[in-house]
Amino acid sequence: MLQEIKVAGHGSYRTEGQVLAPLKAVNFLFGTNGAGKTTISRVIHDPDAHAPSSLTWRSDRPLPCLVYNSDFVARNFAAQMPGIFTLGEAAHDTLERIERQKGVVDGLEADIAQMRGTLGPGDCSSGKRGDRKALRDEFERECWKIKIRHDAHFKESLQGLRNSAAKFCDRVLEEARDNTADAVDVEELRRAAAILFGRAGEPHVSLPLVDLGDLLAVEGEAVLARRVIGKEDVDVAALIRRLGNSDWVRQGLPYLGEGRTCPFCQQAMTADLVDRIEGYFDETYLNEVATISKAHDTYEVLTGSALRHLNDLLALESPHIDADALRGEIGRLGDRLAVNLRLLAKKKREPSAPVVLETIEELARPIAARVAAANDVVAEHNRIVANIAEERRMHTRRVWRCLLNESAEAIRMYTKKFGDLDRAINGLASGIEAKGRRLADARAELRELERQVTSVQPTVAAINGLLASFGFTNFVLRTAGDRDHLYEVVRGDGQSATTTLSEGERSFVSFLYFYHLIRGGVSEADVTSDRIVVFDDPVSSLDSDVLFIVSALIKRVLREAEGGTGQVKQVFLLTHNIYFHKEVSYDPRRGTEARATETFWIVRKHGDASIIIGYPTNPIKTSYELLWAEVRNPNRSTATIQNTLRRIVENYFKILGNVDTDQIVARFEGRDQQVCASLFSWVNDGSHGVHDDLYVSADETVVERYLDVFRRIFIETDHVAHYRMMMGSGVQAAASPAVAEAAL
Known part of the structure; x- marks a missing residue:
């Protein structure tokens, strides 16, 4: 239908x-x-x-x-x-076979219609196809949420899919089936994306290495920890040792004057005493003092060079190194180098006083490690840049692997439900096709029977x-x-x-x-x-x-x-x-x-x-039906009911039935006859004349009385069937309860 x-x-x-x-x-x-x-x-x-x-x-x-x-x-x-x-x-028997075969055809058609209803139309508005489309639409919305979360960082990897939820969803399912890339942390992927697709995609220069080995070598000089004093076998040695002021004596030697005047007491010194004092500071002593002086000068030069090198390293502002952490480490190293320089200066002034330098190794090691790690990153960056096409492809696969892992459960549930619906749809389609073949055969057999x-x-x-x-x-x-x-x-x-x-x-x-x-x-x-x-x-x-x-x-x-x-x-x-x-x-x-x-x-x-x-009902009414509708209406107008009753009587009894109204009045006896005659008189008067409200009043009581007489006219003339048909369920509404009780 x-x-x-x-x-x-x-x-x-x-x-x-x-x-x-x-x-x-x-x-x-x-x-x-x-x-x-x-x-x-x-x-x-x-x-x-x-x-x-x-x-x-x-x-x-x-x-x-x-x-x-x-x-x-x-x-x-x-x-x-x-x-x-x-x-x-x-x-x-042939006719019976036709009927049976028609039943087979009808049954197959009904089965096919039911299966098609379960399957749903091609527009997927209902049935299993509708369920599958609704499932797909919901999954597309879930996939699109993933895209929105990661679009800002991985827009290049999602190129061509960023404006279509359907295409993005298809790619999710494709990657879920084929992607075998290793899982990589999302932050690492974001850094790699900046290298591969951002402005950082140019080769980077390696940072200069930090080598403080020379400073460490100076720290290891053995002479620094020894007391450097003069020759012990000269006769003044005991005096100098007892006084404990060999450094003071050595420092005064250059001040011996022409007359061998003692720079300390300003007394004349014998040549023999001068020789004995100078003999105390022999060649060994002088060599060790020279070593101390060289260690001091070398350490000072190396310290300045190292600090300049490290500060230059900071000035490079490499994106691969934590500048604040490096600055703190350099500061601590500089402080220690300064301490060591002061100790070396003291040793240089007082060779007989042993000193122990604070090692810088523990401070130099993290600096060197930080620079080495940054250079490893630079090397990896440059390797990626050198092979950017392949790296971009691999990065895209890793990005999809990350997205898949993030929504693994949703993908698994969708795949299962979609597979179930797909199998049901394919089963219904196959069933419809099979029944369609059976229907074609059944129709052919029916046509052959009908031909006979x-x-x-x-x-x-x-x-x-x-x-x-x-x-x-x-x-x-x-x-x-x-x-x-x-x-x-x-x-x-x-x-x-x-x-x-x-x-x-x-x-x-x-x-x-x-x-x-x-x-x-x-x-x-x-x-x-x-x-x-x-x-x-x-x-x-x-x-x-x-x-x-x-x-x-x-x-x-x-x-x-x-x-x-x-x-x-x-x-x-x-x-x-x-x-x-x-x-x-x-x-x-x-x-x-x-x-x-x-x-x-x-x-x-x-x-x-x-x-x-x-x-909601038949809108085509005749004027005669409309007159009866007014009679049936419990809210009828008392002003027009007279004309309505007259027109019904005229149409039915005089025009269609050719019945004289006098003959109708004659059907009544006694008081009923007077009422009937009064009705026709009142009807004609009410519809053709003008009322004088002083002596004519068509109130509800009068209307109900005459409606009852109107009904009885049809009874007395044997046309009650017409009255029933036209009044329908409104028979009782046309009369008072007392009159209705006496109705047909």
Whole structure:
């Protein structure tokens, strides 16, 4: 069945279109000529030719659509019309086999429809396909969160994927399947990205090495820790040793004057004493003093050079070294070197005083290690830069490995759920394909069975019988000579009547042809297929008596669609004829709302555009029905009820029934007769005259009394069935509780 019809961009319908939904088994559409009804029937017949109009089918299962409109008449009413195959005489067991085979076909079609519903449509809006799409959409959102977190640092590695969640998700799944790179810390990856893709991608210069070995060698001079004194075997040695002032004596020697005057006591010294003192400071002593002096001078020079070298190293501002930490280490080294220089200066002044220098090794080692580590980084940087294409490729794989590890559980859960859904979808698709093959075989077998029992002759006989029963005796249908799969319309003398039929005859023959086409098909394969039927103004140009005949035939089709047991699964009736609409749509079982199997629509022009409006019940009312609706209304107007009752009595008893009101009054006796006569008098007075409020008052009590008499008129005239039909559930509302209790 059709669930929805969209009519757009054709006829008087605008591009945005009009929609009929939801649709039921029986659908009534009323509209004046030119309102846009035929466009609707044409869309149903061939939606592909009327894009962007479209049809939406229940369970995505299209059915053949048989459409009766002016196009159908033009296509089919020719000198020879296509024959309609119907089931003819056949063995009972063959017919039973057809029924069974049709059940097999219907069962397979139902199974396929159910599986397609479970599978879902191709747009993935529902079913398993919808579940898979929803799962994928959610996973794409999760993947995109990963991208947002790392995009700023790894945008080059994510190039081409940064503006598409779908592409990024596809890459995540691809990498999860194929990536075997080693895991690397994310901070290390960020540093590598700066080298590979940033401005740091140029070769770096290695830092100069820090070598303080010469300073350490000076610290190891043995003479520094010894007391350096003169020769022990001279006679002044004991005195100098006892005084403990050899350094003081040595320092005074250069001050001996020409006259050998003692620089200490200013007394004349003998040449022998001078020689003995000078002999105390022999060559060994002098050499050791020279060694001490050299050690001091060397250490001083090396200290200055080392500190300048280290400060120059800081000035390089290498990105691979911690400048603050290095500055602190250099400061501590400088302090220790200064201490050692002071000790060396003291040793130089006083060779006899031993000194021990504080070693700088423990301070020099971390500085040298820091520089060496920085140079290792520089070497790695330069190696990467030298092989940048391969390094970028490997870096990208490591980045993806990092992202995969970060979302490993989400990827695992998605892969499992997606795999389960994928297997279910593939299974359903395979099942549908297999059942489709079985359905094709079952249909072929059904067509073969139908071919054995179908014929066009029963339709010829049926149409001719209907023509005769309706008084159309001056022409008949017959099979077209040796072409027994075609019809032709002929006169009694056998001559073709196609060109001489009146418009009414032509319309009636076309309708009967279509009516029997509903029960059969123009090919043997179409005889038992389910179908949708559309009647578009089938009573145009028909006489009033034929109109009721057509109505009766259409009602049969409507009942079949409502029951849902025959071939006709859905009917659309479009008309501009209000009497035909009322005749076909009349249903005494319908309450105030449309039945569950039917819908009502009005097609009208708004400006130059067609619009379609749905109604909860039949919107087409006669004026006579509206009068009764006023009587049924518990909130009726006391000012107009007089005229309403008069018009009902006039229409029903005088115009339609030709019953004199005096005869109606005569049906009553006694007080009831007076009340009835009063009603007719009051009605005529109230509807044709002017009240004088001083002596006429139509209050609720008076209205209820006369409404009761109005009801009893139908009882006394044996027309109570009409009263019941027109009042429906409003019988009690038309009278007071006391009167209603005495109702029928």
